[in-house]
Amino acid sequence: MDVVALNRSLISSVNADGETPLLTATTSGHATLASFLLRCCCDLKPSETILKQDKQGCNALHHAIRRGQRELALELIAAEPVLSRALNKYNESPMFMAVMRNYEDIFEKLLDPWARMSALVCTREGLPGSAHAGAHGYNALHAAVRNNSSAIAKRIMETRPTLAREEGKDQNTPMRLAVLWNKIDVLKVLLEHDRSLGYVVSTNGTTPLLVLAAFRGHVGVAQELLKHCPDAPYCTANGWTCLHNAVSLGHDDFLEFVLGSQQLGKLINMRDIHGRTALQYAIEKCSPRMVRALLRHKDIDVTVLDNTGTDANWTLAVSTDHPKTLNWNEVSMLMLKADPADATDTCNLRKFAKDRMTEISRMNIKSLTETCTGNTSLVATLIAKITFATDFTLPGGYYSDAASDEGQPIMARKLVFKAFLISDTLAMCSSLAVAFVCILARWEDLEFLLYYRSFTKKLMWFADMATTTAFATGLYMVLAPRLLWLAIAICILSVSLPIFTKLLGEWPVLKLKFRLGRTCKSELLDMD
Template identity: 60%
Template sequence: MDHRLLKAAMSGNSNEMKHLILLDANILLGTTPQGSTCLHISSILGRQEFSMTVLALNNSLLSRINSYGETPLVVATTNGHVSLASAMLKQYQQLKLSEMILKEDNNGSTVLHHAIRSGHCDLALELIAAEPKLSEGVNKHNESPMYIAVSRGFSDVSERLLKIPISSHVGTYGENALHAAVRNGNPGIAKKIVETRPQLAREENKSGNTPVLLAVLWNKLDVIRELLEHDRSLGYLIHTKDLYPLLVSAAYRGNVIVAQEILNYCPDAPYCKPDGWTILHEAVSVLNEEFVEFILNTPQLHKLINMRDKYGDTALHIAVRKCDPNIVRALLAHKAIDLTVLNNGGNTAEWPLAETTERAKTLNWNEVLMMMKKASPTALTFISSQAAKKEITAKSIEEIKSLTQTYTSNTSLIAILIATITFAAAFTLPGGYSNDLGSEGLPIMAKKIAFKVFLISDTLAMCSSLAVAFICILARWEDIEFLLYYRSFTKKLMWFAYMATTVAFAFGLYTVVAPHILWMAILICIVSVGLPFLTKLLGEWPLLKLRFRLGRDFQSDFLDMV
């Protein structure tokens, strides 16, 4: 292409272009290395006046394509120049160039694909009216114009395409326009699609998911309602690959409202896979308490409580294996629960506790154990046996050396910190030292009881923390019994140092503040002295809550042991 023509096309200088034609009548046929004519260039930049002038001089340029397989109409559309594209479309119609309107680019996309993808709905409607066959086009990504329009949520374009019997509805990944409506969460478009093309509701994508199954997985309640309102039999569809029904998918995602909606339309909707895996098994497996409660409170689903999967496990077997106390509690509270059900291994629901003794150090395991003991006291003697306790103790011993090393480093660090603080406090006494004759160098507050309490507490804190720091050296011993004793003893000694430090702090400030602001001195003492007790309460709060929840059923055998 002549560089002068290229410059004129870029700037939209029609006069310069006309002048160049006078010099060379064929100059308009020149192209860039990419195969673009001056009409392509002006279409890229939206030079409408220049483009129309060029077409008036040589309308054959409408049929020229560049190296991307794009006509000038496609170029104007993809670059967002809707007015220019609309004007060009009229030129194509006048010249009866239908084949060029239908022309696909190198990706198999037509101008309608690009118009919808770019969000030019009015132009898309013009294109459909001008050439309905555009609705049949499917690009290399297997996308039809309808699929793109539904995905973008363009209702007007989607409805117009649905009215064309020959229009394609296919989409990428084996999906169709109804899958796209579900993804977009548009119940209005979904309703139109199932009314005009009901067969799409039963088509599966490459993962085997039908539109209604996708709606269940993504919690698209309004779409589900529209689909089931049109055809209630959709609620009975089963995934052809994994063989799970809609309710199992709802349980997997924990979509209680979706499950309720399915049961409202299909009260006997399938609730289990062929291998016996029910929605209750699924809800327990994913630890969804809300869905478990929904099943237990739905009369038509009560029969699921004691149903067994291919291994013979009930939902309670799985809940105990998962060590989820809330779900176990909910199942045990139901009047229909049967604790005598045996799985294929001949074991009742409490047996998984013996198989998961590595969790015996957790509060959840112990809480489940206590609840199962209450529900079936005679069946749990094996867990209370000495053999089980020895097994748990042995596993604890295996870990104690590494845990002791971490504990030692942390404890010694804190002990040295407390010793440093209390040592410094002993030589910076509250109130300072006396300068009076006969009592030089003595503490001013020496005769006050609060000061004496401060000195005693500070001394005890420093001595106990130093003792802990030096005892940590002995923790290098390999003897297990000594390490257990060491951890227990240093824990008590550290608590004593902690309490003595807070008492020393409280009475040190009391000595100075009380003569002037008594209420503040008392408040400081209460807060400081109460801090160790508050720390103890917060540290053991989970255990205290467990004790409170279980009441008389609380047993600390295993908790004390580990």
């Protein structure tokens, strides 16, 4: 302080970075010192010193806002409002930075002084009030949208409504960003102030707001748009509607919203530039949920042909890489139910898909065989090892006295022991048979692989049943004399395990058959 009093020229001196003492104090986080230097500058009346910008184009107000020194920022605005006009080399104004950080008090201060001093400023500088520009071509309203700050957005719309139509370098207006980022509060403010914003598209003339909302699946945004703009644009110039977009990107909730909307229900059969409806895209994605929702609509037309003459059912031919999936089969059954007259085409499609899968399988036969044999032989060997070891650790143990029965099983005369031995032997033999079949597997023969899968599946199922039976009978012998209820419970649980496992493994197919009822065609699920 004494130094400044002795040599006033120091207050306006700059260092190698082009910073004045005020800038250095601000960038270093010394808010108290910066406040003192600001008062010195005001007393000495060198306004150029306060307005000084560093090599990045930032003045003291930029740095105060960026460092969160809000009180200092307010002092700077009050002392020299012209600071609010400066843009740094990234085209960022103090207002943009303040709104980006959601500093409402600083934002208000940046607006209010110019309302009172605009005449003086315009006379002195020949320029309008505080700048609002930001990086990437954005403005302060873009920043308000980012933070979903409806209060700031409302003030901007009241004072600078033209900002709502300004595009950034990515051709996004604040409205478009509000839609893309699901900022419903700000969107509501913008539409309440100017509902015509709901009809504006970008300068390249593409992608209406409803289509953008469908792109992200923002149902709330679409509802707000239709609330203020019931006839808002819903498709691009090439006929791509918000319904097409929702289906293509898998937004089920948005799909349900469109189908239930009074304004958008008409899109159900609308075609794009390729002549394809939303139903055809849903079928191509093999999405039973979307196909089912579209087919439930009362105005759906399943007979629409695209520009190549392909109907909705044959759109599945595009997805023949996945005909073994439940989704593919369910979609084909749903279409068969919706259009029974196309049953012949459905059969032809199934044959086409099966041939395609056979061709793919032949191309990958070696890896398929290796995978099947590797997994199956591992399980079979494990079962064989368990059952073989059990033969030498019989439940109940052996006689150990010197009588004629020495070394004989204690439980040998019991019927349950015989059942244990039989089931254990069957489990070991069947699992060993599977293991040997895996060794004999032929690597280049698809027909053998199909036979191998069918044969080993049955044999492994039998081995599983026999193993659990051996386990149940073995424990029954040991527990029955003293804990009969526990022995019975273990037997029931063990014997039912293979059945439960089979039901669990086939549950998706069983659920599909139950859901489709009589319309389910079981042969479509058998693609082997």
